[in-house]
Amino acid sequence: MxxxxxxxxxxxxxxxxxxxxxxxxxxxxxxxxxxxxxxxxxxxxxxxxxxxxxxxxxxxxxxxxxxxxxxxxxxxxxxxxxxxxxxxxxxxxxxxxxxxxxxxxxxxxxxxxxxxxxxxxxxxxxxxxxxLPEVTKLVLPLRVRDFAATALRKWWPAQEPLARLVPGKIPYRWPKRPIRPHEAAHVVEWTPGTPLPVLRGAQDGLVELIEQADADWIAGMPRWLAQAVGLVFFLGEEPVGFTLSQIEPSAAGLDACLVHVQLSDHAQPLVNWIIAETASNLAARGVGIIRCLASSPSKIAALEMAGFFRTTPRPSYWWQRDREPAPTQLDAGYLRADDAVPLAALRGRHLGAxxxxxxxxxxxxxxxxxxx
The missing domain is CATH 3.40.630.30 (Gcn5-related N-acetyltransferase (GNAT))
Known part of the structure; x- marks a missing residue:
């Protein structure tokens, strides 16, 4: 047929x-x-x-x-x-x-x-x-239990619930202390439905953007799947950064994903503060591990400074029908397509159910x- x-x-x-x-x-x-x-x-x-x-x-x-x-x-x-x-x-x-x-x-x-x-x-x-340039996956395991659960999810997914046998209070590492780049630097939690800051600093290559409708849609995902956390960063009255993360129930507790980091300025002290402040905020909400994708040198450096370590890089590819030259630089993360949807954590919660x-x-x- x-x-x-x-x-x-x-x-x-x-x-x-x-x-x-x-x-x-x-x-x-x-x-x-x-x-x-x-x-x-x-x-x-x-x-x-x-x-x-x-x-x-x-x-x-x-x-x-x-x-x-x-x-x-x-x-x-x-x-x-x-x-x-x-x-x-x-x-x-x-x-x-x-x-x-x-x-x-x-x-x-x-x-x-x-x-x-x-x-x-x-x-x-x-x-x-x-x-295109590779995109790097970085993780920050905060507790031994969640680190073990992530390893089981990758290699023996049906055994992920066994991670609950590990005591939940054993620490693995903690985010490095955020250092404010200026005394006027401060952070405000974003409320879904309220306007996003406009942040479009000059940058070469291909740069991922988040706009209002997408941020509100991610924040509206089913609560049993994940809960969004948005943070807006200011120097005085001027917004200089925005991060969108999500907290995801898993078989061992709570995972976190740093979905997107948008900046108006890529000065390294500013990026370091925004990343470390976001990681500390997520840690305070009780998550056991944080993962992130990054491809820009300033973001990768800031993530490593905050305590993240690199895992397997992900190849990236570009198609353009008219065969115009491809971008030579890439700044992208988990926002692409449905990469942020935590299907692996969801499967792990329900294997054997x-x-x-x-x-x-x-x-x-x-x-x-x-x-x-």
Whole structure:
């Protein structure tokens, strides 16, 4: 039967949602799946486009994308961020997944990919994507229990709950003390729905931006998934930085992710203060480990000074249909696509849990979702 490739429409939602749950490797209840799909796909603030491959009446492959603002050498541009690229194994030899990516590559906007599975990293160079600077993952483990849980999640995910056997009060390390760059430096917690500070300092290369709608959308994620924490940094009355983090329930306690750091000035003492102050704020909220992605030298230096250490770097790739020169510098983190959605922590919380309940398990998220 002929494979049909199309942009996802409302009548395709039931099959799309069943395939998406398989792609996620769902271990949680159907209630959670309904809420997550609704927030993640149908309520998201960023523009986006989801391609699906249909065989008869069955959805056999999906590829989603976000459309988000960046600065490219100082000018605001929209960049497409691919994610949730999944194809049923029996359709992969027929090139169905690659066909979806080629459709997405025909869009007008440039595209940015960070990390991915080994097959993804093997395919993108063959599709003539350009390699960009690597993005570094850094972690700050505050407690031994959470450090052990993170290791188990990576290597033996079904055993992550065993980390609870480690006493929760054994410290591992603590964020370095924040040093204010000026006596007028202070920080204010951001309230979702209130205006973000306007911070667009001059910087070469490709720079990730967060704008109001996306910040409010992240702050509106289901509370069982994560809770957003925004901090605005001032020198006197002038805002000079903004960080958006999230606190995520895990099998061992609370994880934290430093999702985004936006700056108007990259002076190293200022960046050091903003990073260390954010890490200290998260530690005071009871988290056991903090993770972050960074690619700019000033942010990586500040994270290491605050006590973070580097783990495996993530390759990044760039596609532009008109083949304009790729950016030579990159400042990006967890804000890209759905990289901040803590699916791994969610799986760990529910591995070994009883099977999903009946009732809503058979109900499509589309039936309770408002269209975007």
């Amino acid at each position: 002929t494979i049909r490739v199309t942009v996802m429409e409302e009548n395709l939602r039931p099959g799309f949602e069943r395939l998406l749950i398989e792609a996620w490797g769902q271990t949680w209840s159907a209630d959670y799946a309904v809420d997550l799909i609704r927030w993640r796909y149908y309520e998201r603030a960023a523009l986006g486009q989801t391609w699906v491959a249909i065989d008869g009446t069955s959805c056999v492959a999906i590829l989603d994308s976000y459309l988000r603002p960046y600065l490219l050498n100082g000018s605001r541009v929209l960049v497409r961020e691919p994610c949730d690229w999944f194809c049923l194994p029996e359709y992969r030899p027929r090139g169905v997944g690659v066909l979806l990516m080629k459709r997405l590559m025909d869009c007008d906007e440039p595209m940015l990919s960070i990390g991915g599975t080994p097959p993804t990293l093997a395919i993108l160079p063959r599709l003539r994507w350009t390699r 009883p099977p999903a309940r009946a009732g809503r398990a058979d109900r499509s998220a589309a039936s309770t979702s408002r269209p975007r």
